[in-house]
Each structure stands twice: as structure tokens, then as C-alpha cells.
Amino acid sequence: xxxxxxxxxxxxxxxxxxxxxxxxxxxxxxxxxxxxxxxxxxxxxxxxxxxxxxxxxxxxxxxxxxxxxxxxxxxxxxxxxxxxxxxxxxxxxxxxxxxxxxxxxxxxxxxxxxxxxxxxxxxxxxxxxxxxxxxxxxxxxxxxxxxxxxxxxxxxxxxxxxxxxxxxxxxxxxxxxxxxxxxxxxxxxxxxxxxxxxxxxxxxxxxxxxxxxxxxxxxxxxxxxxxxx
Amino acid sequence: xxxxxxxxxxxxxxxxxxxxxxxxxxxxxxxxxxxxxxxxxxxxxxxxxxxxxxxxxxxxxxxxxxxxxxxxxxxxxxxxxxxxxxxxxxxxxxxxxxxxxxxxxxxxxxxxxxxxxxxxxxxxxxxxxxxxxxxxxxxxxxxxxxxxxxxxxxxxxxxxxxxxxxxxxxxxxxxxxxxxxxxxxxxxxxxxxxxxxxxxxxxxxxxxxxxxxxxxxxxxxxxxxxxxxxxxxxxxxxxxxxxxx
Amino acid sequence: xxxxxxxxxxxxxxxxxxxxxxxxxxxxxxxxxxxxxxxxxxxxxxxxxxxxxx
Numbered sequence: 168x169x170x171x172x173x174x175x176x177x178x179x180x181x182x183x184x185x186x187x188x189x190x191x192x193x194x195x196x197x198x199x200x201x202x203x204x205x206x207x208x209x210x211x212x213x214x215x216x217x218x219x220x221x222x223x224x225x226x227x228x229x230x231x232x233x234x235x236x237x238x239x240x241x242x243x244x245x246x247x248x249x250x251x252x253x254x255x256x257x258x259x260x261x262x263x264x265x266x267x268x269x270x271x272x273x274x275x276x277x278x279x280x281x282x283x284x285x286x287x288x289x290x291x292x293x294x295x296x297x298x299x300x301x302x303x304x305x306x307x308x309x310x311x312x313x314x315x316x317x318x319x320x321x322x323x324x325x326x327x328x329x330x331x332x333x334x335x336x337x338x339x340x341x342x343x344x345x346x347x348x349x350x351x352x353x354x355x356x357x358x359x360x361x362x363x364x365x366x367x368x369x370x371x372x373x374x375x376x377x378x379x380x381x382x383x384x385x386x387x388x389x390x391x392x393x394x395x396x
Numbered sequence: 397x398x399x400x401x402x403x404x405x406x407x408x409x410x411x412x413x414x415x416x417x418x419x420x421x422x423x424x425x426x427x428x429x430x431x432x433x434x435x436x437x438x439x440x441x442x443x444x445x446x447x448x449x450x451x452x453x454x455x456x457x458x459x460x461x462x463x464x465x466x467x468x469x470x471x472x473x474x475x476x477x478x479x480x481x482x483x484x485x486x487x488x489x490x491x492x493x494x495x496x497x498x499x500x501x502x503x504x505x506x507x508x509x510x511x512x513x514x515x516x517x518x519x520x521x522x523x524x525x526x527x528x529x530x531x532x533x534x535x536x537x538x539x540x541x542x543x544x545x546x547x548x549x550x551x552x553x554x555x556x557x558x559x560x561x562x563x564x565x566x567x568x569x570x571x572x573x574x575x576x577x578x579x580x581x582x583x584x585x586x587x588x589x590x591x592x593x594x595x596x597x598x599x600x601x602x603x604x605x606x607x608x609x610x611x612x613x614x615x616x617x618x619x620x621x622x623x624x625x626x627x628x629x630x631x632x633x634x635x636x637x638x639x640x641x
Numbered sequence: 642x643x644x645x646x647x648x649x650x651x652x653x654x655x656x657x658x659x660x661x662x663x664x665x666x667x668x669x670x671x672x673x674x675x676x677x678x679x680x681x682x683x684x685x686x687x688x689x690x691x692x693x694x695x
Contacts, residue, residue, distance in 0.1 A: 346527070393551060450651035
């Protein structure tokens with residue numbers, strides 16, 4: 168007798184394609200975090216110093232702080248629409264593993280927010296005096312870091328669903344958990360900018376990524392169920 | 397079976413009464429130990445060869461840092477018990493732990509800074525242990541902030557429980573940070589074997605202090621727990637008998 | 642006695658450290674007892690209100 172329930176991985180893939188499709192119908196939503204990232208990064212040459220050497224020294228930190236803030240901003244719409252129209256509730260009641268469904272949702276969210284951020288980052292790095300040769304390194308490190316951020320952030324987003332001024336609270340909750348990502352990520356980016364090998368912090372970052380996408384959906388699923396009660 | 401004591405602990409009136417009985421015992425014992433540790437640490441213990449009298453700050457810094465970690469662990473365990481077995485009293489324990497833990501984390505950071513300046517020349521350095529301890533403070537504050545953002549107590553309990561459990565990963569990071577990374581913070585001063593053992597006359601007040609602070613924490617927790625239980629069980633009939641006295 | 646107070650020169654670090662610890666110890670006790678007291682008076686008030694409406 169075949170199991171009529173869709174296998175979890177297929178369900179997750181269906182969620183990913185649904186979220187991607189819905190997002191492309193409203194592309195303005197995706198522009199906001201990106202625009203925020205660009206603007207925050209631009210603030211630094213204006214407020215600190217336009218001198219290239221100084222900017223290059225602070226570039227890794229600036230890129231990562233801006234990326235973190237943009238990612239926090241983007242987490243706002245991870246669950247918002249689906250919570251409002253009842254889809255999230257359907258997911259929880261569907262009999263499918265909510266963990267896998269949320270894994271799919273968060274992965275889709277990263278494709279829509281973190282990935283574009285990591286593609287934009289080398290460009291912003293260039294405005295901060297970073298040579299384009301370091302572009303690949305910046306892209307890879309920001310891509311990995313934003314992936315971990317999306318997953319860890321999903322826990323916070325689930326916990327603050329429907330809380331008034333939840334966005335601020337979300338940032339406060341996520342920041343302590345995001346600090347290791349920030350530290351490893353900016354260290355890796357710094358080494359990449361200097362042209363040195365950035366394997367060591369990358370491995371640490373990668374292990375954080377693996378930990379977060381295996382464990383975070385579990386916690387997020389628990390948090391979503393609590394929020395929907 | 398032996399589960400009956402576990403179930404009894406989950407009963408609010410039982411816990412309320414038990415906590416009330418135990419509090420003075422823990423409180424007075426803690427008081428005696430802390431006064432003894434204070435006298436021993438400040439007067440009896442000899443000055444350190446390298447650090448002179450400054451090392452006496454350890455007698456407040458180490459126990460408060462220990463408290464900051466231990467309290468978070470208890471908070472996370474209680475939160476997990478409350479979440480998994482849906483025991484209200486466990487959630488009350490977690491809620492009661494948080495403010496105590498947060499305040500002693502702040503004290504640990506401050507006393508650490510006051511030790512760091514004369515000994516290492518700086519109030520602060522962004523090394524793994526200090527940074528992760530600071531993050532621990534943020535986790536406590538985030539926990540308390542999340543709790544207060546819900547009007548529904550049950551949802552507050554369960555959501556903050558998830559946060560507490562997720563954040564517990566920081567506790568081993570703080571503890572093992574001096575092992576995993578080279579840092580300014582000195583390594584373990586409490587190893588019982590090996591060359592880094594601390595001299596006995598200096599060790600005794602530290603142990604007294606740690607035990608004293610731990611018992612003190614239990615006493616304060618029991619008082620808070622009674623308050624939390626009363627708040628949650630307002631409508632229950634046993635409350636009327638208890639508060640009429 | 643003066644040696645005790647000066648703590649071998651570390652006084653301006655040591656005494657604030659002990660001071661802030663003592664402050665935390667005392668404040669936590671006060672806070673906890675206040676919480677219990679307020680919970681008790683809240684419960685009494687509710688019971689009294691219920692008694693009035695009966």
C-alpha cells in the first residue's frame with residue numbers, strides 16, 4: 168500500500184517553488200532589503216571618511232553589519248503574508264512535517280534575499296575601496312553567512328509572529344545568536360579582501376550554516392505552533 | 397512509583413508550600429556562608445604573590461560568573477520541562493530565574509572589568525569569553541523582553557521557552573571559550589589537578605563563596621517562584637486559603 | 642585597618658566590585674519579596690471582589 172502523503176522533501180520543494188512564484192509577482196518587496204543594504208553601506212564613506220585606505224580597513228565590518236541589518240529587515244516578510252492569510256495554519260494542520268515545510272520556506276527566503284545581497288556585496292565592497300579581485304571571496308562568505316542568518320532568523324520571526332512592534336523585538340532576539348556568524352563572516356571576508364586564504368573562518372562559518380539549517384527549522388516549527396495557538 | 401514526587405512538584409499548591417518552608421533554610425545558610433566567605437576572603441586569606449590584594453575580586457567575580465551560567469542552564473532546563481511535559485510550575489521556575497540571572501551576569505561583567513583594569517591594563521577586550529558572556533546578558537534580556545511582549549501568559553511561557561532552549565548553546569561557549577581560543581581571560585583557576593591549582597588558603601573562601609551564592613540563588617528563586625505561582629493560579633481555590641493568613 | 646581599606650592599592654577596583662555585588666544581592670532579595678507581596682495582595686483583592694459580587 169503506497170503512502171499517500173507526499174514525501175517531506177517533495178513538500179519542501181513545492182513550498183520553495185510556491186514562495187518563489189509568489190515573490191516574483193510582487194518584486195518590490197525584494198528590492199527593499201537590497202536598497203537598504205546599498206544605502207547603509209553608502210553612509211560610511213559619507214560619515215567616516217572618503218579615503219580609500221581607511222574605507223578598505225573597515226569594509227568587512229561595514230559590509231557585514233549592513234548585510235545583517237538588511238537580513239533582519241527582510242525577515243519581516245518571511246512569515247507575515249502566510250500568517251495573515253491562514254496558509255501557515257494550513258501548513259501546521261496539513262499532517263506534513265512542519266519542520267520540512269519551514270525549511271523550504273526559509274530556503275526560498277534566502278534565495279530571494281540573502282543571495283541577492285551576496286551578489287550585491289562585492290559591488291558595495293568596491294565602493295569601499297576593496298579591489299574587485301576579492302569579489303568572489305566576498306560573495307561566497309556573505310552568501311554562506313546570510314544563509315545561516317535566514318535560518319536562525321526564522322526562529323525569531325516565528326517567535327515574534329503577531330507581536331506588536333515585533334520587528335524591533337526580533338532584532339533584539341536574533342542579535343546574540345547572529346554574533347558568531349558576524350564574527351566568522353567578517354573575519355573570512357577580511358582575509359578574502361587581503362588576498363589571503365580564508366579557509367579557516369569559512370569552515371567555521373560553514374559548520375554554523377549546517378547547524379542552523381538542520382536545527383533551526385525544528386525550533387521555528389515549534390515556535391510557529393506556539394504562535395498559532 | 398518514583399514519579400509521584402515529580403508529579404507533586406508540578407502541583408502549584410504543593411510547590412508554594414514547599415518553597416515557603418525551604419526558603420529560610422536556604423536563606424540563612426547562604427547568609428552564614430557568605431559572611432564567612434567575606435571574612436575569610438578579605439581578612440584571612442593571604443595576598444597573592446603576583447596580584448597582591450587585587451585577586452580578592454575573584455571572590456565575587458567567579459561566583460557571580462558561575463551563577464550567570466548556572467542560572468541560565470536551570471532556566472533552559474525548566475523551560476524545556478515546561479514545554480515538553482506542559483507543566484506550568486516549570487514555566488514559573490524559568491520565569492523566576494531570568495531576572496536573577498540577568499542581574500548577576502551584569503555583575504560578573506562589571507566585576508570582571510574591575511579586575512581586568514589593574515591586572516591586564518584594560519577594562520574590556522573583545523575576546524571570546526567576555527563577548528559570549530555579554531551575549532548571555534543579551535539573551536537574558538531578550539528572554540525577558542519576549543515574555544513581556546505577550547498578553548497571554550501561556551503563549552509567553554511557551555515562546556520564551558523556545559528562546560531559552562535555543563540560547564542555551566551559548567553556555568558551553570562561554571565555559572569552554574578559554575579552552576578553545578587563546579584569550580586574555582585566564583584559564584580555569586579551579587582545576588583540582590595539574591600545575592594550575594590554586595593555593596588552599598585562597599581556595600577555601602572561593603568555595604565558600606560559590607556555595608553561598610548558589611544557596612542564595614535558590615532562596616531568592618524560591619521566593620520569586622511563590623510570587624509567580626500565585627500570579628498564575630490567582631483563580632484557583634487553594635489560593636484563597638493561603639493568602640487569607 | 643588602613644591596609645584593609647586600601648587593599649594593597651587595589652581599593653578603587655576592589656571595593657566597587659564588592660559594592661556592586663552586594664547591591665545585586667540586596668536588590669534581588671527586595672525585588673523577589675516585592676513580587677511575592679504584590680502577588681499576595683493582588684490575590685486578596687480579587688478574592689475580596691469576588692466576595693462582594695456574590
